[in-house]
Amino acid sequence: xxxxxxxxxxxxxxxxxxxxxxxxxxxxxxxxxxxxxxxxxxxxxxxxxxxxxxxxxxxxxxxxxxxxxxxxxxxxxxxxxxxxxxxxxxxxxxxxxxxxxxxxxxxxxxxxxxxxxxxxxxxxxxxxxxxxxxxxxxxxxxxxxxxxxxxxxxxxxxxxxxxxxxxxxxxxxxxxxxxxxxxxxxxxxxxxxxxxxxxxxxxxxxxxxxxxxxxxxxxxxxxxxxxxxxxxxxxxxxxxxxxxxxxxxxxxxxxxxxxxxxxxxxxxxxxxxxxxxxxxxxxxxxxxxxxxxxxxxxxxxxxxxxxxxxx
Numbered sequence: 001x002x003x004x005x006x007x008x009x010x011x012x013x014x015x016x017x018x019x020x021x022x023x024x025x026x027x028x029x030x031x032x033x034x035x036x037x038x039x040x041x042x043x044x045x046x047x048x049x050x051x052x053x054x055x056x057x058x059x060x061x062x063x064x065x066x067x068x069x070x071x072x073x074x075x076x077x078x079x080x081x082x083x084x085x086x087x088x089x090x091x092x093x094x095x096x097x098x099x100x101x102x103x104x105x106x107x108x109x110x111x112x113x114x115x116x117x118x119x120x121x122x123x124x125x126x127x128x129x130x131x132x133x134x135x136x137x138x139x140x141x142x143x144x145x146x147x148x149x150x151x152x153x154x155x156x157x158x159x160x161x162x163x164x165x166x167x168x169x170x171x172x173x174x175x176x177x178x179x180x181x182x183x184x185x186x187x188x189x190x191x192x193x194x195x196x197x198x199x200x201x202x203x204x205x206x207x208x209x210x211x212x213x214x215x216x217x218x219x220x221x222x223x224x225x226x227x228x229x230x231x232x233x234x235x236x237x238x239x240x241x242x243x244x245x246x247x248x249x250x251x252x253x254x255x256x257x258x259x260x261x262x263x264x265x266x267x268x269x270x271x272x273x274x275x276x277x278x279x280x281x282x283x284x285x286x287x288x289x290x291x292x293x294x295x296x297x298x299x300x301x302x303x304x305x306x307x308x309x310x311x
Contacts, residue, residue, distance in 0.1 A: 014062065018054075020045045020070045035060040047072050051099060073100055078230075079221055081106040085232055086115040093230040093262070094221050102222045110216035111275075115234055214240065215275040225269065230262040239278050244270040 014032065018025040018041065026042040036059040044052040050072040059066070075097035080090035083106045092106050108116055214237055219229075233240060243251040244267055251274060256265035267273075 014065050016040070016059070016062065016066045016068070018042050018068045018070075025070075030062060032063055033061055035062065041068075045070050049097075050074050051097075076100055076102065079104040081219075083108070083116060083118050085234075086117060089232055089261075091116070091232050092217075092219065094219070094267075095228040095230070096223060096225070098222060104219060104221035107218045107220075108215060109218055111212075111214050113234065116215075212277050213274055214277045215273075217273040217275075218271050219273060220271060227267055228264060229267050229273075230259065230264050231256075231273070231275070232262050233275065237275075237277055241276040241278050243274045243276065245272040245274070246270045247272060 012031065014030050014034075016028040016030055016036065018027075025045070028036070028040060030036070040059065041054060044054075046052060053071050053073065055069040055071050056066065059068075076099070077097065078093045078095045079098055079102060081092035081104050082090075083092075084090050092104065094104055214234065231242070240263075241253060242256055242263065242265060243253050245251045246269065252270075254265045254267075256263045258264070
């Protein structure tokens with residue numbers, strides 16, 4: 001190569017070096033025009049709270065001494081959703097260790113209202129996500145739609161009806177699979193029916209039962225590990241139940257805490273979040289417990305009256 005390109009002797013050999021600050025990590029001798037692949041890089045050094053990148057990422061046709069430095073960038077510890085409430089606050093934050101260019105996308109699949117606002121740049125991504133949810137593997141419509149009626153309302157959320165006309169199951173579709181949200185009624189009376197349905201099946205009814213799916217979301221973000229999620233519920237929604245799903249193994253109810261205006265809970269890579277408005281049914285236990293006492297009191301009163309009248 002030297003004789004063909006007439007390279008001076010002093011340029012016959014060069015050095016490729018890798019540094020972590022002032023610390024030399026690795027040194028490689030090379031000739032004019034040599035190239036290297038990823039295997040030449042040493043193991044990246046680490047610093048707590050940061051991710052490491054190399055200052056030079058292409059080592060092709062090197063013609064000079066080349067220095068490569070480890071560059072540290074602090075992780076982004078919380079990714080906000082670009083979808084916000086009407087007051088401008090992000091609806092979701094996912095906490096973890098993310099790169100500076102990582103983003104989280106939140107698509108509303110059902111429910112919601114005027115207080116859900118998308119950034120203009122994300123509208124196409126959200127439309128694509130909803131379209132994908134509505135198509136099965138053969139490209140057909142599986143029933144859940146995000147189309148708006150003439151008044152601008154969401155008409156596509158499908159719920160199954162029981163024989164009494166109450167909602168017992170809400171269904172959305174992911175590709176060819178159905179995601180069924182069980183034990184969700186569509187009215188207060190439906191919640192009462194769910195209470196007795198629990199008893200009939202031998203299960204202990206919860207003190208609160210869901211009456212509708214207020215919001216149904218799909219989240220997409222890097223890294224599928226366990227993360228803490230912060231969710232800003234609609235104002236005035238009252239007590240809610242939160243369930244998560246991976247799209248194939250049903251729904252899991254999660255416990256949540258409160259940090260200011262946000263509800264906080266852990267997710268383990270599940271992209272679907274159902275926010276369910278609930279009503280109290282615990283008072284039925286009071287009625288059930290008081291019923292025998294009331295009957296005894298009634299019998300006592302009736303007997304006492306008979307004795308007073310000599311009958």
